[in-house]
Amino acid sequence: MYDKIINRAEENGESSEILAQRFIDAMHEDERVLNILPPNQEPRATAHMDNIIDMVKTLIDKDYAYIASNNDVYYRVGKFTNYGQLSGKNPDELMAGARVEVETLKEDPRDFALWKAVSSADVNGGTDTVFWESPWGTGRPGWHIECSAMSKSCLGNTFDIHGGGPDLPFPHHENEIAQSEAANGCKFVNYWLHAGAVRVDGEKMSKSLGNFFTIRDVLKKYHPEVIRYLIVNSHYRSSINYSEDNLIEAKSGLDRFYQTLKHYTDVEPADISSLSKSTHYQHFVESMNDDFNTRIALSGMYELIKLINTIAVEDTNKAKALVAELKAMANILGVLQADPTEFLQAEDKTTQGAGLSIDVIETLISQRIQAKKDKQYQRADDIRKQLEEQGVLLEDSREGTSWRRK
Numbered sequence: 105m106y107d108k109i110i111n112r113a114e115e116n117g118e119s120s121e122i123l124a125q126r127f128i129d130a131m132h133e134d135e136r137v138l139n140i141l142p143p144n145q146e147p148r149a150t151a152h153m154d155n156i157i158d159m160v161k162t163l164i165d166k167d168y169a170y171i172a173s174n175n176d177v178y179y180r181v182g183k184f185t186n187y188g189q190l191s192g193k194n195p196d197e198l199m200a201g202a203r204v205e206v207e208t209l210k211e212d213p214r215d216f217a218l219w220k221a222v223s224s225a226d227v228n229g230g231t232d233t234v235f236w237e238s239p240w241g242t243g244r245p246g247w248h249i250e251c252s253a254m255s256k257s258c259l260g261n262t263f264d265i266h267g268g269g270p271d272l273p274f275p276h277h278e279n280e281i282a283q284s285e286a287a288n289g290c291k292f293v294n295y296w297l298h299a300g301a302v303r304v305d306g307e308k309m310s311k312s313l314g315n316f317f318t319i320r321d322v323l324k325k326y327h328p329e330v331i332r333y334l335i336v337n338s339h340y341r342s343s344i345n346y347s348e349d350n351l352i353e354a355k356s357g358l359d360r361f362y363q364t365l366k367h368y369t370d371v372e373p374a375d376i377s378s379l380s381k382s383t384h385y386q387h388f389v390e391s392m393n394d395d396f397n398t399r400i401a402l403s404g405m406y407e408l409i410k411l412i413n414t415i416a417v418e419d420t421n422k423a424k425a426l427v428a429e430l431k432a433m434a435n436i437l438g439v440l441q442a443d444p445t446e447f448l449q450a451e452d453k454t455t456q457g458a459g460l461s462i463d464v465i466e467t468l469i470s471q472r473i474q475a476k477k478d479k480q481y482q483r484a485d486d487i488r489k490q491l492e493e494q495g496v497l498l499e500d501s502r503e504g505t506s507w508r509r510k
Contacts, residue, residue: 109124109234134319134320137319137323137328138319138328138331138332139328139441141438147258149250152250152254152257153245155254155257156245156250156253160238160245160249163179163218163286163287166286167180167183168282168287169218172209174221175221175241175243176209176217176219176221176243177218178210178211179216179282179283180212181195181212182195182214183286184285184286186281186282187281188278190274190277190278191273191274191278216248216279218245218246218248218283219238219240219246221240221242222242222243248275248280251276252283261288261290262294264294265294266292266293267297268297269299269301270298273296281293297341298341299340300338300342301344304345304346304347305345317346319331322346326351327355327358327450329439329440330351330355331354332438333439334354336437336439337402338399339395339396358439358440358447361405361406361409361440362442362444362447364409364412365427365440365444366448367416368424369443371427371431372428372431373428373434373435374425374428374431374432379429382429384408384430384433385429385432387401387404388401388404388405391404398437402439405433405434408429409430412426412430449465449508449509451509460491460494460495465491468490468491472488472505491507495510496508497509
C-alpha cells in the first residue's frame with residue numbers, strides 16, 4: 105500500500121503526505137454529500153507506528169514471526185492452526201489459487217510480510233523517504249499488520265463487526281485474523297460483513313473495461329439521495345448493478361415517497377423508544393436484524409407509505425402518526441432527508457425537462473391558471489401538454505397547482 109502511494113506521489117512530483125491528504129479530503133466530501141455519518145475514530149497507520157511495531161514484536165516473541173536475513177519480518181502461516189477459517193478452506197487450497205512467488209528469504213512461500221526493510225542506500229539520500237525505525241532496522245509495515253494494530257488500539261482485542269469488499273477475505277482478512285489472534289490470544293472479530301462489488305450494466309467495473317466512474321461522475325446527473333437509495337435498496341452482500349435504468353428506478357421510488365411526504369413537512373420523526381409496539385417498526389427491526397437486510401426494510405416502508413395514503417382520506421391524525429414512524433425509520437437508513445418539494449422539482453439532467461428552469465415552469469403555470477380563469481380551457485390544456493412534453497407533471501388540488509419533474 106505504501107509503495108503505491110509513494111510511486112504515485114513521485115509521478116505527481118509531490119509528497120506522499122500531500123497525496124494521501126488530498127484523497128482523504130475528497131473522500132470526506134463525497135461522504136458528506138451522500139449523508140454518510142463520520143466515524144467516531146478515523147485512525148491512520150502513520151500515527152500508530154508504535155502500536156504496529158509492538159504487535160510485530162509480540163508475534164516475534166511468541167514465535168509466530170521471524171526476522172529474515174535482510175531484516176524483513178514475516179508471519180509463520182504454518183504455526184497458526186486456524187489459518188483459512190474465514191474462507192472455509194485449508195491453507196494449501198488457499199495458496200494453490202494465489203499468486204505466490206517462492207522467495208528464498210521466507211521459510212515458507214505462504215508466509216507474508218509484517219515489516220519490509222528499506223535499503224541503507226535509500227535511507228542515506230535515496231528517493232525513498234517513507235520509513236520508520238524499528239528493532240529490526242529501518243523500514244515500513246506490511247499492509248495487513250496496520251489494520252490489526254489500529255483496530256486493537258481503537259476497539260480492543262475483540263470487536264463485533266468488521267466490514268470489507270468482496271476481494272478482501274483472502275488474503276487480507278485471513279492475515280488480519282492470524283496476526284490478531286496470535287498476538288492477543290483471543291477471538292478477533294465476531295461478525296464479518298463483506299459487501300458486493302459494483303457492476304456496470306452487469307459487468308464488473310474496471311478501468312481496463314473502460315466502464316470505471318466515480319461518485320462525482322454520477323452526481324453530475326443524479327441527486328445524492330438517488331445514489332443512496334439505490335445502495336440501500338440492495339442487500340449489502342449482493343452486487344450493486346449500476347445502470348441508467350436502475351438509477352431511474354431508484355429516482356422513481358424516491359418520488360413515490362416524496363409525493364406523499366410533501367403533504368407532511370410539519371411532522372417530526374417519532375422517538376424510536378415510542379415504537380416498541382408498532383408492527384411496522386417491528387418489521388423494520390426484524391429486517392435489519394436479518395443480516396442487515398435493508399432491501400426488505402425499505403419494502404416495508406413502501407407498504408407503509410401506501411397505507412398512509414389510504415388512511416389520510418379518513419383519519420389525518422392517524423396518517424400523521426404513521427408518517428412520524430416512517431421518518432424515524434428513514435433516519436436510520438439515511439434516506440428521505442431532503443425537502444420533498446425541492447427534491448421533486450430538482451433539475452434532473454436525465455430528463456427532457458432539464459432545460460426548463462423553475463422560473464419558466466412557474467410562469468407557465470401562472471399563465472395556465474389565468475387561462476382557466478378566462479375560460480380559455482384549450483389554452484390551459486395546451487400549457488399542461490407543453491409542460492408534460494418537457495418532463496414536468498402538474499397536479500391540481502383544492503390547495504392549488506403543484507408540479508414535479510418526471
